[in-house]
Amino acid sequence: MYHPRELYPSLGTGYRLGPPQPGADSSFPPALAEGYRYPDLDTPKLDCFLSGIEAAPRTLAAPPPLPPLPPALGTEPPPPSAPEGLHSLPGVSLSLENRELWKEFNSVGTEMIITKAGRRMFPACRVSVTGLDPEARYLFLLDVVPVDGARYRWQGRRWEPSGKAEPRLPDRVYIHPDSPATGAHWMRQPVSFHRVKLTNSTLDPHGHLILHSMHKYQPRIHLVRAAQLCSQHWGGVASFRFPETTFISVTAYQNPRITQLKIAANPFAKGFRENGRNEVG
DNA sequence: TCAGCTACCACTTTTGAAATGA
DNA sequence: ATCATTTCAAAAGTGGTAGCTG
Numbered sequence: 140m141y142h143p144r145e146l147y148p149s150l151g152t153g154y155r156l157g158p159p160q161p162g163a164d165s166s167f168p169p170a171l172a173e174g175y176r177y178p179d180l181d182t183p184k185l186d187c188f189l190s191g192i193e194a195a196p197r198t199l200a201a202p203p204p205l206p207p208l209p210p211a212l213g214t215e216p217p218p219p220s221a222p223e224g225l226h227s228l229p230g231v232s233l234s235l236e237n238r239e240l241w242k243e244f245n246s247v248g249t250e251m252i253i254t255k256a257g258r259r260m261f262p263a264c265r266v267s268v269t270g271l272d273p274e275a276r277y278l279f280l281l282d283v284v285p286v287d288g289a290r291y292r293w294q295g296r297r298w299e300p301s302g303k304a305e306p307r308l309p310d311r312v313y314i315h316p317d318s319p320a321t322g323a324h325w326m327r328q329p330v331s332f333h334r335v336k337l338t339n340s341t342l343d344p345h346g347h348l349i350l351h352s353m354h355k356y357q358p359r360i361h362l363v364r365a366a367q368l369c370s371q372h373w374g375g376v377a378s379f380r381f382p383e384t385t386f387i388s389v390t391a392y393q394n395p396r397i398t399q400l401k402i403a404a405n406p407f408a409k410g411f412r413e414n415g416r417n418e419v420g
Numbered sequence: 421t422c423a424g425c426t427a428c429c430a431c432t433t434t435t436g437a438a439a440t441g442a
Numbered sequence: 443a444t445c446a447t448t449t450c451a452a453a454a455g456t457g458g459t460a461g462c463t464g
Binding site for chain 3: 407
Binding site: 254292339352353389390410411 | 423424425426430431433434
């Protein structure tokens, strides 16, 4: 048993993404790879946790793009039983563990607070995985991508598009702190991304995922078969997204029903429940 | 003027080191 | 001496809100 946090103390944060290096051994045609970014290994932070591991090559192979994103928040029919995704890892599947909670939020229109210092997502993305090679090593990654090219505005009762989206911000990816770990490790128990933090600070120095406020986003989870964090040759890639995890980023909650749901479901907000801070008497 | 953002507040859970016990 | 459990203070995570800003 190894202890990833000791080996890679910087793991669990997000890293700036950059384009594939020329000459990378991509398994996919350039056209399909377009739009997908990879950890930029030039960042000092990444170099930091790479020290001590083998001198790793600097480019990761490219998975193909994901299918089109779902329709407007809160208006879509119930999602299919399986997440949409693309595989070069045959037999591997992911399921959203806290799907019922996500569906509850999604039925109202999920909002996620973003702050300068970084705010966790609630609900968090928690998935269980099957079909991995128990002996092989894998990386688990999470990123958040814009759903469309619109900015949104809360109009008292619903979210409505309100102009063009802000220019896209630098892509970052969150590397699950257990990465890399064996398939047996990942399949042993659900994989939680509850430590992911979202920020609206474009100059964020902490590696949090940078988003624009009042924009609609979709989290994606990527599973990469690779012995090392920065292995030159990926043994395969599977990318997943769950339509019910779509959300709008805000700096303050707009929909009171979302506030109620957050208070009811998030243990840290217990003080705001009726039998908590607001209790009369 | 006002929508959106920030800092701070009170409250809660989580974390980890120290103390204690077997 | 070692390991497991308990205790407790500090850190971190919540939404509310007043005030600021462009």
